Amino acid sequence: MPKMRAMVSPGPGQPLRLEERDLPAPGAHEVRVRVQACGVCHSDAIVVEGHMPGLSYPRVPGHEVIGLVDAVGPDVEGWRVGERVGVGWFPGACGRCGHCRRGETFACEVIQGATGLTRDGGYATHMVAHASALARVPDELDAVESAPLLCAGVTTFNALRNSGARGGDVVAVHGVGGLGHLGVQFAARLGFRTVAVNRGRDKEALARSLGAHEYIDSEAQDPAAALQAMGGARAIIATVTNREAMEAVSRGLAVNGTLLVIGAVGPLTVDSMDLLQKRAAVKGWYSGTSADSEDTLSFCKLQAISSMNEVFPFEQAQAAYDRMLSGKARFRVVLRIDG
Numbered sequence: 242m243p244k245m246r247a248m249v250s251p252g253p254g255q256p257l258r259l260e261e262r263d264l265p266a267p268g269a270h271e272v273r274v275r276v277q278a279c280g281v282c283h284s285d286a287i288v289v290e291g292h293m294p295g296l297s298y299p300r301v302p303g304h305e306v307i308g309l310v311d312a313v314g315p316d317v318e319g320w321r322v323g324e325r326v327g328v329g330w331f332p333g334a335c336g337r338c339g340h341c342r343r344g345e346t347f348a349c350e351v352i353q354g355a356t357g358l359t360r361d362g363g364y365a366t367h368m369v370a371h372a373s374a375l376a377r378v379p380d381e382l383d384a385v386e387s388a389p390l391l392c393a394g395v396t397t398f399n400a401l402r403n404s405g406a407r408g409g410d411v412v413a414v415h416g417v418g419g420l421g422h423l424g425v426q427f428a429a430r431l432g433f434r435t436v437a438v439n440r441g442r443d444k445e446a447l448a449r450s451l452g453a454h455e456y457i458d459s460e461a462q463d464p465a466a467a468l469q470a471m472g473g474a475r476a477i478i479a480t481v482t483n484r485e486a487m488e489a490v491s492r493g494l495a496v497n498g499t500l501l502v503i504g505a506v507g508p509l510t511v512d513s514m515d516l517l518q519k520r521a522a523v524k525g526w527y528s529g530t531s532a533d534s535e536d537t538l539s540f541c542k543l544q545a546i547s548s549m550n551e552v553f554p555f556e557q558a559q560a561a562y563d564r565m566l567s568g569k570a571r572f573r574v575v576l577r578i579d580g
């Protein structure tokens with residue numbers, strides 16, 4: 242029986258371990274992907290640390306995958322062996338199934354198919370993906386360089402283009418990490434007056450080199466007041482992983498502004514008076530669909546946008562994950578998988 246290798250999360254809070262497994266056969270509507278690269282996202286902590294109730298283990302994390310179609314299951318249309326594909330985390334709750342109607346969104350049938358969360362992901366030489374989750378990857382884009390576009394990229398690009406902001410508007414990207422450093426590039430190329438917000442000055446020069454027109458050090462000054470001094474932000478793309486930090490920036494919205502909550506920070510408190518006086522909004526945002534991923538990849542090719550990555554061999558997935566969690570990576574960590 243041919244084999245594959247995977248870095249597996251054995252259970253909440255346990256270190257990743259290398260496992261050899263039988264090569265899985267794709268089922269109906271599925272393809273098997275030979276993984277070439279997989280980004281390491283802060284959201285992988287949901288599985289590795291066990292932040293979500295009801296997850297089952299062992300689980301292979303990883304939802305920023307680029308690879309080649311290796312086998313095609315029954316009833317798959319439009320995909321052939323050898324084609325380049327990207328696989329992302331895949332949509333949030335559908336809003337229609339029985340679980341969603343009862344408010345149990347984490348049990349939603351769509352989320353039950355989420356790559357690296359409820360089905361095995363890309364910290365592996367091979368994975369099986371639902372055909373509807375596949376995005377075509379342009380030939381010009383390198384797998385290792387571009388894998389982060391399948392989550393960090395699509396999430397920030399899609400949030401920005403659906404934010405209601407128009408060319409010239411002030412748009413803040415809060416958090417200059419894996420997601421934020423791409424968010425800054427997208428915001429600048431989409432024509433917004435782009436403001437990067439992060440604690441300290443360490444990342445200022447890099448943020449400016451990626452296209453930020455302004456930089457706010459959220460430790461040295463009140464970030465909301467600094468945004469108000471610029472006229473207020475039409476959109477804030479909040480990618481920080483800290484609740485208080487996100488709350489502190491929320492008053493920086495302009496009239497009709499929208500805070501797009503991307504970072505998973507638990508309960509969030511905002512000032513109702515501030516919101517109602519401005520007709521401002523707070524809105525959650527998940528990444529997008531495979532069609533959104535294809536749009537993201539095309540836009541990156543068109544505008545020469547790329548992820549700045551630190552690359553680790555796949556067997557060192559634990560070190561790569563620890564590096565991501567440390568916040569010291571500049572900016573995304575990516576696993577290179579040589580098969």
Ligand SMILES: NC(=O)c1ccc[n+]([C@@H]2O[C@H](COP(=O)([O-])OP(=O)(O)OC[C@H]3O[C@@H](n4cnc5c(N)ncnc54)[C@H](OP(=O)(O)O)[C@@H]3O)[C@@H](O)[C@H]2O)c1
Nearest residue numbers: 283284416417418419420481482483486504505527528568
């Ligand atoms: N909605 C979605 O679909 C979606 C998709 C992907 C990821 N996410 C979530 O988005 C968040 C960001 O992911 P990522 O991979 O970009 O993470 P990351 O690379 O670890 O970046 C985290 C960012 O948060 C900042 N931060 C951390 N602790 C902070 C604190 N105490 N005060 C102020 N700022 C702080 C970091 O600032 P420093 O540079 O100062 O450390 C950094 O800019 C995570 O919560 C992840 O789960 C959501």
Ligand SMILES: [Zn+2]
Nearest residue numbers: 282284392393
């Ligand atoms: Zn992610």
